[in-house]
Amino acid sequence: MTVVSIRKVGDPVLRRVADPVTTFDAELRALVRDLNETLAQSRGAGLAAPQIGVGLRVFAINPDLPGNDARLDHLINPVLEFPDEQEQDGPEGCLSIPGIYLDTKRRLNVAAKGYTEHGDPVQVVGAGLLARCIQHETDHLDGVLFIDRQDEAGRERLMATLREAAWFDAQVKVSPHG
Numbered sequence: 001m002t003v004v005s006i007r008k009v010g011d012p013v014l015r016r017v018a019d020p021v022t023t024f025d026a027e028l029r030a031l032v033r034d035l036n037e038t039l040a041q042s043r044g045a046g047l048a049a050p051q052i053g054v055g056l057r058v059f060a061i062n063p064d065l066p067g068n069d070a071r072l073d074h075l076i077n078p079v080l081e082f083p084d085e086q087e088q089d090g091p092e093g094c095l096s097i098p099g100i101y102l103d104t105k106r107r108l109n110v111a112a113k114g115y116t117e118h119g120d121p122v123q124v125v126g127a128g129l130l131a132r133c134i135q136h137e138t139d140h141l142d143g144v145l146f147i148d149r150q151d152e153a154g155r156e157r158l159m160a161t162l163r164e165a166a167w168f169d170a171q172v173k174v175s176p177h178g
Contacts, residue, residue: 002033002034002037002038003034003037003038003041004034004038004052004053005052006038006042006047006051006052006095006096007050007051007052007053007096008096008097008098009094009096009097009145009147009162011053011096013050013053013055014050014051014096014140014143014145015143015145016050016055016143017141017142017143018048018049018050018055018056018057018058018140018141018142018143019055019056019057020056020057020077021056021057021058021076021077021115024076024115024117024118024119028056028058028076028117029117029118031049031054031056031058032058032060032074032076032117034052035047035048035049035052035058035059035060035074036060036073036074038052038060039060039061039062040062042095044062044095045061045062045065045129045133045136046059046060046061046062046133046134046136046137047059047060047095047137048060048137048140048141049141050140050141050143051095051096051140057076057077057078057141058074058075058076058077058141059074059075059078059137059138059140059141060073060074061073061074061075061130061133061134061137062133065126065129065130065133066128066129066130067126067127067128067129067130067131068124068126068130070122070124072122072124074116074117075112075114075115075122075124075134075137076114076115076116076117077114077115078112078113078114078134078137078138078141079112079113079114080110080111080112080134080135080138081110081111081112081113082107082109082110082111083109083110083111084108084109085107086107086108086109087105087106087107087108088105088106088107088108088128088131088132089103089104089105089106090103090104090132091103091104092104092106092132092136092146093146094136094145094146096140096145097145097146097147097158097162100158100161100162102146102150102154102157102158103154104132104146104149104150105149106131106132106135106136106149107131107135108127108128108131109125109126109127109131110125110126110127110130110131110134110135111123111124111125112124112125112126112134112138
């Protein structure tokens with residue numbers, strides 16, 4: 001297993017729509033292990049393959065998230081369904097935008113279908129933080145960052161904070177996919 005460096009906002013790979021996984025092989029299983037190891041070291045809730053520079057529809061989530069009864073730690077080629085219209089608004093951060101948290105509106109409940117690293121179909125149903133995480137990571141697979149989910153004032157606050165961050169040295173644009 002390898003801990004991989006996480007790409008930061010401004011890296012073009014974060015704005016590309018990831019390709020579906022078509023081959024469930026040892027290389028894919030190594031990617032899932034790398035995602036899980038990197039996520040564990042970063043102490044985050046989730047990490048998508050584009051965040052480590054891989055343009056595939058794969059993400060890892062922390063199996064200890066509340067409501068993750070399946071103890072699922074990754075999902076491949078996720079497809080989301082929303083069983084109702086309920087929303088939640090709460091703090092959200094991103095490993096690609098370290099140290100910044102903003103209230104972000106998301107759906108409260110989600111049903112995510114996808115595959116395991118072995119190609120077995122799986123479904124996870126989540127609410128609250130688990131639902132937020134699944135939506136956030138699926139956004140990464142679509143080239144969307146949580147900055148795209150902010151209103152204009154929220155984006156301006158985030159940009160001002162980013163310009164002051166020691167690690168930040170890029171141009172950031174709102175995704176056309178958001």
